[in-house]
Amino acid sequence: MELIHEQLKSAKAFVFDVDGVMTDGNVIATEDGHFLRNFNIKDGYALQHAVKSGYPIAIISGGKSLGVNKRFEQLGIQDIYTGQEHKEDAFNKFIAKYGLEAKDIIYMGDDLPDYQLMKMVGVATCPLDAAIDIQHICHYISPYPGGRGCVRDIIEKTLKLQEKWWSDESHRW
Secondary structure, eight states: OHHHHHHHHTOOEEEEOSTTTTSOSOOEEOTTSOEEOOOOHHHHHHHHHHHHTTOOEEEEOSOOOHHHHHHHHHTTOOEEEOSOSSHHHHHHHHHHHHTOOGGGEEEEOOSGGGHHHHHHSSEEEEOTTSOHHHHHHOSEEOSSOTTTTHHHHHHHHHHHHTTOSSSTTTTOO
């Protein structure tokens, strides 16, 4: 556990998948062809708090949804890459934009489309219910399943270790 704490202390940015990480992976299909997802409000709080604390955050997803984009825009996230067939392209744009290296990134994914990126980053993380192949390559497996607080878990741990969790912004939404 000490090694993961050291890795989190040096992290500079977060990258997250959506379905199965930000959501529980269940999707409701409406009659007009839209897909509805359920997001955890505590994950949302942690995301906006990290943004206000100066962390670059990227959302990289294979799915496309106006509702998903709006959710993350409302949280202050500027780097939203949806409809990504090859997540590495969006990842490389993100790290170049902020002058980061792959080793600076905490990435949370849950299934095989995340595998390649998780092998590249400094800290690969996943929800408790991630695919077994993903769990095998992770530095940290959250005790929370996707859509049930795993995002809050990794952000809170990181910000606390970097002494940025409690700040003037901590009690504001």
